Amino acid sequence: MRSHPQVHDANPTGGHNKFGDLPEWDLTDLYPSPDGPEISKDMDWLDTACADFANDYEGKLDTLNADDLLNAVQRYEQIDIIAGRIMSYAGLRYYQITTDSDRAKFMADMQDKITAFTTPLVFYGLEFNRLDDDHLDGLLAANTDLARYKPVFDRMRAMKPHQLSDELEKFLHDQSTVGAAAWNRLFDETMAGLEFEVNGETLNLEATLNLLTEQDRSKREAATHALADVFQENIKTFARVHNTLAKEKEIEDRWRKMPSPQAGRHLANHVEAEVVEALRDAVVAAYPRLSHRYYALKAKWLGLERMETWDRNAPLPMESERSIGWDEAQQTVMDAYADFAPEMAELARPFFTDGWIDAPVKPGKAPGAFAHPTVTTVHPYVMLNYLGKPRDVMTLAHELGHGVHQVLAAGQGELLSSTPLTLAETASVFGEMLTFRKLLEGAKTKQERKVLLAGKVEDMINTVVRQIAFYDFECKLHAARAQGELTPDDINALWMSVQAQSLGEVFDFTPGYETFWAYIPHFVHSPFYVYAYAFGDGLVNALYAVYEEGDPDFKDKYFDMLKAGGSKHHKELLAPFGLDASDPKFWDKGLSMIEGFIDELEAMED
Structure with a gap:
């Protein structure tokens, strides 16, 4: 099962403060309440579905024909969706008030039950990785719907040399809630x-x-x-x-x-x-x-x-201490997105209108910001701690980029939508760059331009x-x-x-x-996650250079890349732009953009 990051019910009082009416999450698209019949029904379904899956397929994966294997994969995907939906709801509620022991207990109880329900599924990945290469190739050739999942199978089979015995894998799965998850x-x-x-x-x-x-x-x-x-x-x-x-x-x-x-x-x-x-x-x-x-x-x-x-x-010192209200922040980012492509702004709109963003700083709320994709049958949610700083506007542009990416990739279905971390930062950093360029364009004085450039350089250094x-x-x-x-x-x-x-x-x-x-x-x-940020920034700087060079098909290629989700390798995704991340010169192209901004700042000193 892929892990879903841990997730206030709609707060009718809203988040009105000096920055304006700050939106809060409405989680009813996931579930109406933690104790409603909908969650109980899904938990019962999950319990039965996992047991039935194990009963139907354990020890038999190598005997299935292409149609039967496709059926197994689709059933597994459905289990992933329901488990992910429950954990997204439990996690998002918890993150809104991490100091609320009822929310913490609800999340922990859901995690414990889902871990127990899904333990019988551990065989699936293990048996799949024992399938002979030629046998699997034959099945993929026989059924195009099954072949669509090849990137998922490739990622699973990359773990083949590192697989333990079935019993040990089940033990590790079972004990995960008192291991790393508990320390987290x-x-x-x-x-x-x-x-x-x-x-x-x-x-x-x-x-x-x-x-x-x-x-x-x-x-x-x-x-x-x-x-x-x-x-x-x-x-x-x-x-x-x-x-x-x-x-x-x-x-x-x-x-x-x-x-x-x-x-x-x-x-x-x-x-x-x-x-x-x-x-x-x-x-x-x-x-x-x-x-x-x-x-x-x-x-x-x-x-x-x-x-x-x-x-x-x-x-x-020359930076103004002006607070940026929520409406202005929203307008700035939406205009920048719309200037690039009107459809990008349209994809971003429901985040603001439909309770998909939780913006105010509140006691007990998790720090930082994130965009959580939940599951492909619902929609993402964005968390911010909005304090009216220029950086907070860039954070909004960043997390909204993730959200748009997740909405576009959802068309791939649950197993293929999740983008590898190296490319997961692409749309977010690109959204930031569009917003920055929009602000730079509007700078009225040399000093304003200097402050904007310096802010961008600092963000890139960070x-x-x-x-x-x-x-x-x-x-x-x-x-x-x-x-x-x-x-x-x-x-x-x-x-x-x-x-x-x-x-x-x-x-x-x-x-x-x-x-x-x-x-x-x-x-x-997430040990060693951090290089994904640098990867994403370098990749976007290189991409943006291609955009500035005036590739007439850039927007179509860009949307195709986001829609691909996790269905393609970075080599495949970057090839249409003439880029290759395994070429050391690729990274220098991205770093030289930062250097160019510092050159301009130094020139302003003269």
């Missing part, structure tokens, strides 16, 4: 419960991190110290979470004969290790030309000889440089954990080793910053 939940609940004292005010994580983008330097410094103090108080818990998850991964990887800790992620992403290494090496080689150079410029703008970590995301530094940190963390238990100081040292290298000479690192690895959720939820 401990991390989420700990983070949601943290309180930070800043200048006499008690804030949650999201609001405290937001202070790091305040114009007032003393507020940024106070927030940094508050973060460091609270992370330090909880550092043993965070170190325990990381030690346990890294060790659990090492044990499973060893049993599966994975060649490296990253190998499982590369397989899941359908990307070759050498492509990721080419990306990583290109970005690390570009640190001096990108982040080091930009932050030296920024120090000058801020009037500083040396920068502290709390200056990294500081607004520029997406490319910072995420590759995160990736290096994870690589070091997993390698070090393989040698033994890591103390908090050990993990702190690994974190600092990548920070100075990636940020550059101009930075001083205040005591306490060494613990800032603790709040990054990707290290816990």
Whole structure:
């Protein structure tokens, strides 16, 4: 079963505040209520469907003809949809108020039951991978509807060399809720419960991190110290979470004969290790030309000889502190989408009108932002923590890009819609780029243009440089954990080793910053996910260059790429644009766009 990320019922009071009427989720498209008959009915159906599936097919997969195998695949897909729908609802409700123990219990109970129901299905992937290649090729040749699922089969069979015995696979599936999933939940609940004292005010994580983008330097410094103090108080818990998850991964990887800790992620992403290494090496080689150079410029703008970590995301002195209302944010993004293609704006519209976005900051709400595809028979939901900053407008453009991508890919059906992580960031980053170019076009003064360019460069550095530094940190963390238990100081040292290298000479690192690895959720939820952001940014920069060169068929090719979902490999998807991610020059094309923006900023200094 593919895992569905964990998910307030419609709040009739809405989210009115100084930014306007902020929309909240209406989850009734998934289920009317957690205790209604609809969920009970689906849970009963799922229980029976899983048992019947195992009864009909276990031990018999190699005897099926093409039509019967197609029937099995479609039944499996239907089970995936119902399980995914239930978990999406439970997860989205939980994320709206993670401190609500009833929501947490509901999600955990659903997860436990669905894990139990689906344990009998473990045989399916194992038996499928034991099918002889020639036999499977013959079945695919005999039935075009079955052949459509070939990309799914290819991804399953990529795990063939790493498959364990049927009994062990069932055990791992069964025990998953008390393994990584339990440690993930401990991390989420700990983070949601943290309180930070800043200048006499008690804030949650999201609001405290937001202070790091305040114009007032003393507020940024106070927030940094508050973060460091609270992370330090909880550092043993965070170190325990990381030690346990890294060790659990090492044990499973060893049993599966994975060649490296990253190998499982590369397989899941359908990307070759050498492509990721080419990306990583290109970005690390570009640190001096990108982040080091930009932050030296920024120090000058801020009037500083040396920068502290709390200056990294500081607004520029000439930047206005104007809050952007929700209506303006919506209009900006919708106009940018419509300028590219009217149909793109039409796909985005229901997110605003039909309760598909949850925007306000609320007590207990999960931090950050995401777009969750739910299942292909419903629609995606977008979560934001909207605070009226220019960056929040870019976040809206980003998550809406994901949403549009997920809507378009849904036509592939449940098993083929899910885009590998390497391409999952394409539409989101492209949506951001369209919005940025729209804003740049409207800049009335040199200063306004400078602020916009600097903001975009910072976002790109955070997406490319910072995420590759995160990736290096994870690589070091997993390698070090393989040698033994890591103390908090050990993990702190690994974190600092990548920070100075990636940020550059101009930075001083205040005591306490060494613990800032603790709040990054990707290290816990999705080991080695972070390179997908850099992959997506580099890929979109290269794509955007093709768009700017004036390819007359670009829009059609672009929509075709999004509609493909997970049905094609990145080589196939990029070929129509004349791009190839395995070519090291490909990454330089993307990085040179960031460099060009920094060139323009430097030229403005003259």
